[in-house]
Amino acid sequence: MQIGLIGLGKMGGNMRERIRRAGHTVIGYDRNPDLSDAASLAELVDKLEAPRVVWVMVPAGAPTQSVVDELGGLLSPGDTVVDGGNSRWTDDEKHAEELGAKGIGFVDAGVSGGVWGLQNGYALMVGGEKEHVERLHPIFEALKPDGPYGYVHAGKVGAGHFSKMVHNGIEYAMMQAYAEGWELLEKVESVDSVREVFRSWQEGTVIRSWLLDLAVNALDEDEHLDKLKGFAQDSGEGRWTVEAAIDNAVPLPAITASLFARFASRQDDSPQMKMISALRNQFGGHAVESK
Numbered sequence: 001m002q003i004g005l006i007g008l009g010k011m012g013g014n015m016r017e018r019i020r021r022a023g024h025t026v027i028g029y030d031r032n033p034d035l036s037d038a039a040s041l042a043e044l045v046d047k048l049e050a051p052r053v054v055w056v057m058v059p060a061g062a063p064t065q066s067v068v069d070e071l072g073g074l075l076s077p078g079d080t081v082v083d084g085g086n087s088r089w090t091d092d093e094k095h096a097e098e099l100g101a102k103g104i105g106f107v108d109a110g111v112s113g114g115v116w117g118l119q120n121g122y123a124l125m126v127g128g129e130k131e132h133v134e135r136l137h138p139i140f141e142a143l144k145p146d147g148p149y150g151y152v153h154a155g156k157v158g159a160g161h162f163s164k165m166v167h168n169g170i171e172y173a174m175m176q177a178y179a180e181g182w183e184l185l186e187k188v189e190s191v192d193s194v195r196e197v198f199r200s201w202q203e204g205t206v207i208r209s210w211l212l213d214l215a216v217n218a219l220d221e222d223e224h225l226d227k228l229k230g231f232a233q234d235s236g237e238g239r240w241t242v243e244a245a246i247d248n249a250v251p252l253p254a255i256t257a258s259l260f261a262r263f264a265s266r267q268d269d270s271p272q273m274k275m276i277s278a279l280r281n282q283f284g285g286h287a288v289e290s291k
Contacts, residue, residue: 001025001138004044006067007057007085008035010285011111014118015057015084015143022142041070051078053136055109060087060236068095077103080132084109088240089158089165092127096157105132108157110164111143114284121145125152125167127159162244169241169255171211172234176258178215179275186224186271195219211279218278225278229289230270232262232277 001024005016008030016026029044030036038044045052052075056067064087071081081099083092087108096106107128113120122143126133133153144150154163185194199216202208222228238259245252265273280286 002027002049002053003139004029004048004052004054005057006030006041006044006054008032009057010115011084011113011117012057014115015055015111015122018118018121019139019142022138024139024142041067042074045071045074050076051080052076053080053082053139055082055084055139057084057111060085060091064091065095068099072099072102072104075099075102075104078105080105080107080135082107082109082136083161084111086110086164086168086235086237087161088236089127089162092158092161096128105129105135106157107132107136108160110154110160110162110167112164112167116283117143121150123150123167125154125160125163127154127157127161127163129157165237165240165244168235168237169252172238172241172258172262173254174209174211175276175279176254176261176272178211178279179272182215182275183271195223211283214279214282215275218275218282222278225271225274227290228274228277229291230265230268230273230277231289232265232273232280233286234259234262238262 003019003024003026005012005026005028008016008028013035016028019026027044027047028037029041038047054071056064058064058067064083064085068081081104083095092108099106107126110125111122113122124140124144126140140151154160182194185191185197191197198212198219201212202216242252242256242259261272264270277288281288
């Protein structure tokens with residue numbers, strides 16, 4: 001299968017490689033000419049055979065809107081656009097309507113896997129009409145982890161990004177729990193090696209997880225996280241999750257508290273936020289602030 005991929009950063013570049021390894025043709029475009037297979041979006045579209053599929057991996061909001069607008073003028077009826085970034089689900093509905101008026105299909109894909117996706121595969125949560133989603137099945141199969149799990153057609157347009165948003169909200173709460181436990185262990189005099197306690201949890205416990213493995217990785221690199229500042233950003237999806245909970249009258253005390261804890265980290269040098277920062281760097285390559 002042939003596909004165009006726009007945005008070849010930490011996620012997009014690895015996704016291009018994984019799709020190619022599965023035997024498909026990927027024509028990539030990025031503002032960095034050293035990464036790009038085409039000099040412009042117009043050239044990328046020209047290189048694709050109709051009916052075209054173009055996957056967008058750029059930051060949510062104005063950058064995604066700009067790319068969708070430009071593609072709307074370049075693509076033809078029967079083509080399909082996939083937004084694989086972290087867009088808000090309400091933007092998906094708008095993009096589907098705009099492109100649908102021109103006969104262009106739209107699919108939203110929540111993608112999880114971070115900097116480890118090339119090696120381990122990407123979890124994919126997809127929204128859109130059945131005919132558009134089924135057309136992309138070979139690409140989803142190339143990107144997902146080996147085995148029966150890791151891909152779901154979650155529902156209509158917006159369902160993919162809504163599912164990914166909730167995934168990230170749960171991620172916030174899980175990271176906060178590990179961070180609070182780590183700080184408490186570090187605080188008491190009776191525990192000699194917090195790092196080895198975390199390591200002992202990796203097998204046979206009910207709290208073992210990939211995030212726990214990444215926490216151990218971070219502690220192996222910096223045992224007491226002394227090199228990090230207790231500051232953690234939020235990507236926006238935690239806020240959207242809390243807003244959706246309010247709109248639907250669903251109580252989310254753990255997720256909401258974890259979001260507010262990140263806000264608190266910007267006021268003081270929080271020990272818990274050192275662990276949150278370390279975990280975000282481990283799984284997603286997100287920037288950290290050093291002391």
